[in-house]
Amino acid sequence: MSGIGAALLNSLDIGLLLFIIAVGLNIVFGVLNIINFAHGALYMLGAYLAFTLINLVGMPFWAALLLAPIGVAILAVIIDRVLLKFIYSRDVADSLLLTFAILLIINESVRVIWGSGIQVVQPPQLLSGSVELLGSSVSTYSLFVIVVGLLLLAGLWYLFNRTRVGRIMRAAALDRDMAEALCINTRMVVTGVFAFGAWLAAVGGVVAAPMRALDPGMGDKIIIESFIVVVIGGLGSFPGALLGAIILGLIHGFGGRYLPEVNLLLPFLGMALVLLFKPNGIMGKGATA
Amino acid sequence: MKTRILMGLLAVVIAGLIAVPWIASYFYIFILTEILILGLFAASFNLIFGYTGMLSFGHAAFFGIGSYATALVLIHLEWPFLACLLVSMGASALLALVIGFLSVRLNEVYFAMLTLAFGMMVFAIAYQWRSVTNGSDGLAGFTLGSFGLGLDLTLGNPAVYYHVVLAIVAIAAVVLYLICRSSFGMILKAIRQNPERVSFAGLNVRTYRLVAFVIAGAFAGLAGGLIAPFLRVASPELLHWSMSAEPVLMAILGGTGYFLGPFVGSAVFVLLETWITSFTESWMLVLGIILAMMVIFFRKGLLGTALDWWMEVKK
Numbered sequence: 001m002s003g004i005g006a007a008l009l010n011s012l013d014i015g016l017l018l019f020i021i022a023v024g025l026n027i028v029f030g031v032l033n034i035i036n037f038a039h040g041a042l043y044m045l046g047a048y049l050a051f052t053l054i055n056l057v058g059m060p061f062w063a064a065l066l067l068a069p070i071g072v073a074i075l076a077v078i079i080d081r082v083l084l085k086f087i088y089s090r091d092v093a094d095s096l097l098l099t100f101a102i103l104l105i106i107n108e109s110v111r112v113i114w115g116s117g118i119q120v121v122q123p124p125q126l127l128s129g130s131v132e133l134l135g136s137s138v139s140t141y142s143l144f145v146i147v148v149g150l151l152l153l154a155g156l157w158y159l160f161n162r163t164r165v166g167r168i169m170r171a172a173a174l175d176r177d178m179a180e181a182l183c184i185n186t187r188m189v190v191t192g193v194f195a196f197g198a199w200l201a202a203v204g205g206v207v208a209a210p211m212r213a214l215d216p217g218m219g220d221k222i223i224i225e226s227f228i229v230v231v232i233g234g235l236g237s238f239p240g241a242l243l244g245a246i247i248l249g250l251i252h253g254f255g256g257r258y259l260p261e262v263n264l265l266l267p268f269l270g271m272a273l274v275l276l277f278k279p280n281g282i283m284g285k286g287a288t289a
Numbered sequence: 290m291k292t293r294i295l296m297g298l299l300a301v302v303i304a305g306l307i308a309v310p311w312i313a314s315y316f317y318i319f320i321l322t323e324i325l326i327l328g329l330f331a332a333s334f335n336l337i338f339g340y341t342g343m344l345s346f347g348h349a350a351f352f353g354i355g356s357y358a359t360a361l362v363l364i365h366l367e368w369p370f371l372a373c374l375l376v377s378m379g380a381s382a383l384l385a386l387v388i389g390f391l392s393v394r395l396n397e398v399y400f401a402m403l404t405l406a407f408g409m410m411v412f413a414i415a416y417q418w419r420s421v422t423n424g425s426d427g428l429a430g431f432t433l434g435s436f437g438l439g440l441d442l443t444l445g446n447p448a449v450y451y452h453v454v455l456a457i458v459a460i461a462a463v464v465l466y467l468i469c470r471s472s473f474g475m476i477l478k479a480i481r482q483n484p485e486r487v488s489f490a491g492l493n494v495r496t497y498r499l500v501a502f503v504i505a506g507a508f509a510g511l512a513g514g515l516i517a518p519f520l521r522v523a524s525p526e527l528l529h530w531s532m533s534a535e536p537v538l539m540a541i542l543g544g545t546g547y548f549l550g551p552f553v554g555s556a557v558f559v560l561l562e563t564w565i566t567s568f569t570e571s572w573m574l575v576l577g578i579i580l581a582m583m584v585i586f587f588r589k590g591l592l593g594t595a596l597d598w599w600m601e602v603k604k
Contacts, residue, residue: 029398034398035398035401035402037346083581083585086585087584087585092397092398093338093342093344093397094584094588096344096346096397096398096401097344097537097541097580097584098581098584098585100346100534100537100580101577101578101580101581101584102577102581103577104534104573104574104576104577104580105574105577105578105581107573107577108571108573108574108577109574111571112571112574220530224405224406224409227402227403227405227406228406230402231399231402231403231406235398235399261417264413264414264416264417265410265413265414265417268406268407268409268410268413271406272391272407275391275392275403276391279394279395280395
């Protein structure tokens, strides 16, 4: 019983972390209509910035959690204003290619700046212990990740359903021309949404840093995982991102424990299964060509 | 007149390529062999991207499987090289059929994500299935025997191997070109421009896309089969998405709207890589910057931009 409880909690912390990343991908797709291949690279950048702030500058973890994502969001504004502005009016393929180029640039820059080796960030003192829960010992940090995930989930729900900013974002996602006609500066919205997506990715990166070792391949791993999440859940769907992330979390949590030899394959098999029966994802619609 | 000059230029290039082993050192023979193989890889990718309008980020899966197939057949069965290449094409085509079946019915954005994800799945399998693939080390230690067809060729000699690659790539390129020029190829082009209209005309877009994807996979497999004996190893790196990025870059670099674009792109790519990696490790960084610039400013690629300029100037 305790094994199942631990696997369940483990699934939940992986799942909620994936949700933070995948929902950013989804929000950016919803408004900008592009899939940001560099989203995982921005996540990695968040983690590495936190590493620098904590281990080299000597800031507390909490300050890094606040500052690193802001830094990444500023970079995203620059990327949007310098590079992406050229391709918004072009074919979808161009945006995929350009964000892919940005992915290559960020990945290699991380290798140059921080080296190819593995770096470690310690969790803050407050969260470094473990507690008894569901009959097994769970690290406090796992619980912290779950809490952050749930807080962001609630915050995003509130933002999109109850605030003016959220409604503007949804309006821009539904019909950009119409939003423009209603005196909404959609160019600002686009930049803001792209930066917000990057901020979410970087928050995920900082939160993930004490759980996983940092290496220059971490962004690639997470972007493939988030693709699987949005394919399972349905691209552009908010509840879909949550559902897909929880499903993938469960696959990891239980697969890693009970089927270690095919562990790496399971997420892809889950994705293939969903594609066979629900090609648009469980919650998605209108993507079949 | 202008087409004639271009045709003459092409003939000179081909004659030059045939003559290379007698006039250049081994260093250039190696570089040209790589350019030809990667050029075929990129041309197969361009059948689905440039012609059909599907951007795949997982094309290395077929390239890599092709190289593993040739390596496995050489190690366990010791068949003639030509037979290995046919096995490579068959294995890649089969894999493309499975991945394509799941991916081609969705739109461009999904297609890009799915091909990347499934490509990484193949990578994960090659990495984890140690008993067959030898894990991260890859398969090495295979030797080329006969070529097949009763031809007596010393494939171990780089100059001979270069000529074999040149001949096979040339034949494959002609076949690909004929496919692009056929009515089937015209339908692919039409699908890129307006899939809705094509389906209104009563054609099954999904089937056409799938067939194109399988053909592209088979030719990528052929290129993979050629690269394994050249590198003397079939390793998971050949399956990784950074390998999938290469044909994308080559096609963009050369020009996706031209049949020879990917070959030009491959030449520029390999020469740049050789030059840049001689003084810095960060080849990928340079690559990313070049790709971004090409996409933003020279979407027609080097070949397209050059041809446009030439047609304009020499009127």
